[in-house]
Amino acid sequence: MRILFSGTPAYGHLLPLLPLERAARRAGHTTAFLTHPSLESVVGPAPVVPAGATLEATLVEFQQRTGKDATTDMSPATAGEFFGGTRVDLGADEALPAAREFAPDLVVAETADFLGPLVASELGVQWASHGVGIALEAPLAEAMRSTAMARAAERGITLTLPFASVDPWPSCLQRDDWKPSADRVTIRPEAHESEKTSQWRRPSFPGREHLPRVLVTLGTIIDDSDALVKIVASLAGQDVNVVVALPPSVEGETLPVEGDGVHVTGFVPMGLLLQGVDAVVSSGGAGTVLSVLGAGVPMVIWPLGLDKPLNAERTAALGAAEVIGAADEAGAAVTRVLERPSYRTAAQDAAAVIAAMTPAEEVLTLLTGLRDH
8 A cells, every 4th residue: 555644844743653654664555755855854764755845934935924923823813824825835736746646545644734635635545634742622623624625625626534533642631621533543652763773872971870860852843052051050950960952953962051960962863862861851842742751751841832831731730740931940840850759650650541552553454444444
């Protein structure tokens, strides 16, 4: 079978698709990603079927059209026009012929992507939706879909509905009023691991290996060296070792911080970074939250925009994280999280829930079986 995975050209939108794509490849299926070629190193060895502009170019075009910043505005009108409108406008003319040449038997599109559904609808191919985080609220989801439907109609295409909704977000982290859809299929989220041999090794802290290890990361999008420096400074007074992970956009591995208990690294897959870690300070991105909880590690979350405040709220409601409002609060919060066993217990309970979710191989079998019917 030929399976086309489709997603917004950003780490946080593509990495959640990798467990299912890799399962498909291991099972002998032919796979590819419908996204921008700049993300080829992220999704490889699966090839890229080119689809429109980069995320940065799409953001610029959107702001020129509307005067709004889609990185800070999560309103239905903004999200609808960005994902369902501007991105479709910039990508459809390239995506449609490229996808036709790939000739997929099945399309799997992440929740915020509408180029995948567009090409599936045009080609008469069934498609499945794949979540990347907490379920979208109805007004937001409807605004995105209705805008995409209008853009599809302009091209003479009737946007079809997915036959299944693959969901990596555990029920215990959903909103209190959330109800699963009838077509929901859970998939166990996995911390990102590269298929290439990594040269990165867990840093050593001579004479300090007895101290707890704290990972500091603001995720793959936020590039704020000042914030990282302030977080590290707040941890300097604590008896901990600190590993600071810089975002992929930062070339080199530098940060103006010093000390025997601090190690700075460039982008490293989360599966490696979490080895031997006792607590994580993060901005609350969906991929980070799921990876850290999957490892049973408690968090301190400084939520920085978009869905992150809600992710932080839900993780704190489990008792697995403490939420802070400023970088200089990180040190004291980390001390509390490390000293109180309840945080780790809650994180380990969440890890057990995640471990019980359906593995990617079984989801693949289920999807291909549903498609046949």
